[in-house]
Amino acid sequence: MTNKNSLTQKSMSLYPAKTKMQVTIIFFVVLGIYIFSMYKTQEQMVGGFSGALGNMYVVIEKFFPPNFAILSAIWNSMLETIKMAIIATSIAGILTVPLAVLSAQNITTFKPLYYLTRTLLNLLRTIPDLVLAVIFVGLFGVGIFPGILALTVFSLGILAKLISETIESVDMNPLEAMRASGGNVFQVIWYSLVPQVAPQFTSLVLYVFEINIRASVVLGMVGAGGIGLVLNQQLKFYNYPNAMTIIIVIFATVLIIEFISNKLREALL
Amino acid sequence: MIEFKNVGLVYPNGTEGLKNINVKINDGEFVVIVGLSGAGKSTFIRSINRLVTPTSGSLLVDSEDILTYKGKNLRKLRTKVGMIFQNYNLVKRTNVFKNVLAGRLGHTGTLRSIFNLYSKEDKALAYGNLNRVNIAEKLYNRADELSGGQQQRVSIARVLTQKPKYILADEPVASLDPPTSHQVMTYLRKINKEDNITTIVNLHFIDMAMEYADRIIGMRAGEVVFDGPVSEVTEKTFEEIYGRSIREDDLRGGAQE
Incomplete structure (x- = not known):
């Protein structure tokens, strides 16, 4: 009985033989491309993968043990990074409101204005945060201020886009009711649009805040202040135990902030 | 007084919403x-508060042509002409009291309304109107916690708080069950008689129209095909308006005893 069953199972395939053959060929072709490109890339590396593993050992040996003695010295820079992210996110959060409304098709019915803000925001998003930081550091010198500017512009691009899409998905009926009871544009927006998007707005701002913390570390490496700046200095001086401590501190901070903001967002939605 | 004079409306896609309407x-x-749906009832009613704009003729509200209104004049017209919707159109995440106070928006300055600085009288008015439709105990409930009939009563309170001279109701009972429908219509009728507010209601249920109306206007394909007091209306009139015989689903049923 069981034998017969297994036989029927064997002869019945879910896919026709031809499809099976094609998929198998495609699979091996893709695999071949991967292996070929891996081989080619390795040629450019110093010692291939075995070399990388050896290097890894050297790196670990250099980085460990971390020098926790500098904790008190880097604490201020870490706080500076958090401050940068908070200020940038707050400014972006405020500036995003008019931009998001103007780039939402259902609210801004005047087409030229809608296209203008849309295009502006699209342009804003094409500039990488690192490039923004380099530009602002060039303009204002090394420090926290260019960092804040770069983060603000960077997060404004993301936020305005996400929030305008939230606005475009709201229920338009209450807006019609407010208009029908004689409310002006601001009253209609405040009374029927704001309550509908407020939870998502807060959630998105928190999300962008998390992104900003991480981004500000990278921006610090090109001179935009905060912990990234210190990390970059230590790496340049080959002071790996110090650098390791900084990396651990960043890691812990990002984890804690993500945890808090996740809890906040859960409570909101 | 509302007066349609040769009013016509052609939508941008070429559909004729209204054809040469003359009604007083x-x-x-x-x-x-x-x-029937698509006959132009909504377009007719929404022309009066200019949620849609007729493309020809003139529409007089209190002897002023409203078709040329813009901005401030338009908002002033809308404070005078309140509206009730099929889907209640309350702000779901906001509480009942604030939803009702939104009826004062047209009478309140932008800053005052944004910071919730309503006068004592306005708040008393809003609360009183909630009482009139027997839903004052839900004052601080969020609108989405209420049933359909309760939400429609809140929207009646909102429109009353606006202190309108005219009330437009666009299919106010289409999403409600028969007993709740009669309750909502009874409130509308009562308000019409007690406050002397001119009320124009869109309905597609024949029995409800007969029960509550003083006067019936029948529309078909954007034209007024019947206009007369309810006493002149028979089943034959409805067959003429609908262009077919009357069916079971043209009746709401559940009339109050």
């Missing part, structure tokens, strides 16, 4: 507009 609605009347 006197103060204090309770008018029910009947017709």
Whole structure:
């Protein structure tokens, strides 16, 4: 009985033989491309993968043990990074409101204005945060201020886009009711649009805040202040135990902030 | 008084919403507009507060042509002409009290309304109107916690808080069950008689139109095909308006005893 069953199972395939053959060929072709490109890339590396593993050992040996003695010295820079992210996110959060409304098709019915803000925001998003930081550091010198500017512009691009899409998905009926009871544009927006998007707005701002913390570390490496700046200095001086401590501190901070903001967002939605 | 003079409306896609409408609605009347969906009832009613704009003719509200209104004039017109919707159109995440106070928006300055600085009188008015439709105990409930009938009563309170001279109701009972429908219509009728507010209601249920209306206007394909007091209306009139015989689903049923 069981034998017969297994036989029927064997002869019945879910896919026709031809499809099976094609998929198998495609699979091996893709695999071949991967292996070929891996081989080619390795040629450019110093010692291939075995070399990388050896290097890894050297790196670990250099980085460990971390020098926790500098904790008190880097604490201020870490706080500076958090401050940068908070200020940038707050400014972006405020500036995003008019931009998001103007780039939402259902609210801004005047087409030229809608296209203008849309295009502006699209342009804003094409500039990488690192490039923004380099530009602002060039303009204002090394420090926290260019960092804040770069983060603000960077997060404004993301936020305005996400929030305008939230606005475009709201229920338009209450807006019609407010208009029908004689409310002006601001009253209609405040009374029927704001309550509908407020939870998502807060959630998105928190999300962008998390992104900003991480981004500000990278921006610090090109001179935009905060912990990234210190990390970059230590790496340049080959002071790996110090650098390791900084990396651990960043890691812990990002984890804690993500945890808090996740809890906040859960409570909101 | 509302007066349609040769009013026509062509939508941008070429559909004719209204064709040469000539209707005069006197103060204090309770008018029910009947017709199949797509007959132009909504377009008719929404022309009066300019949620849609007719493309020809003139529409007089209190002897002023409203078709040229813009900005401030338009908002002033809308404070005078309140509206009730099929889907209640409350702000779901906001509480009942604030939803009702939104009826004062047209009378309140932008800053005052944004910071919730309503006068004592306005708040008392809003609360009183909630009482009139027997839903004052839900004052601080969020609108989405209420049933359909309760939400429609809140929207009636909102429109009353606006202190309108005219009330437009666009299919106010289409999403409700028969007993709740009758309750909502009874409130509308009562308000019409007690406050002498001219009321224009869109309905497609024949029995409800007969029960509550003073006057019935029948529409078909954007034209007024019947206009007369309810006493002149028979089943034959409805067959003419609908262009077919009357069916079971043209009746709401569940009339109050």
